[in-house]
Amino acid sequence: MKLQAWIYVLPMAGRDTGAVIAQVAEMKAALDPLLERGVFAGWRIFSLLTDDDFDDKDVDREFVEPITGGELPAVFLNITYDLERNSPGDPQVEAFLDRTGLVHSFTDPPVSD
Numbered sequence: 162m163k164l165q166a167w168i169y170v171l172p173m174a175g176r177d178t179g180a181v182i183a184q185v186a187e188m189k190a191a192l193d194p195l196l197e198r199g200v201f202a203g204w205r206i207f208s209l210l211t212d213d214d215f216d217d218k219d220v221d222r223e224f225v226e227p228i229t230g231g232e233l234p235a236v237f238l239n240i241t242y243d244l245e246r247n248s249p250g251d252p253q254v255e256a257f258l259d260r261t262g263l264v265h266s267f268t269d270p271p272v273s274d
Contacts, residue, residue, distance in 0.1 A: 163244040169263035174232035181234045202243040209235045224266045
C-alpha cells in the first residue's frame with residue numbers, strides 16, 4: 162500500500178458553531194458514498210472551532226492559517242489515496258471540492274513530477 166494524504170481547509174470565519182457542525186455533517190454524507198465506491202482509501206473531517214482544537218486534533222497551524230488568515234472556525238479534511246488502487250483527481254472528488262469550496266492546503270508525501 163502506498164498512501165498519499167491530500168489536506169483541504171474550508172474557512173468559516175463569522176459562522177456560528179451550529180453552521181460549522183452542519184457543514185461537516187453534510188460533507189460526511191457526501192464522502193461516505195465515494196469511499197464505498199473505492200474512489201479513495203479513507204477520509205477524516207472535523208471542525209476547528211477554537212485554538213485548542215489544533216492541539217486536541219493534532220493539526221499544524223501552518224497548514225490551516227494561510228488559508229483562513231488565522232481566523233476560526235474552519236473545516237479540516239484529509240482524503241487519503243492508496244496510489245496502487247486509486248488516484249487523486251477523480252472527477253467525483255473534484256466536483257465535491259468545487260461544490261464545498263474546500264481549498265487544497267498540502268499533500269503528503271508531496272506529488273512528484
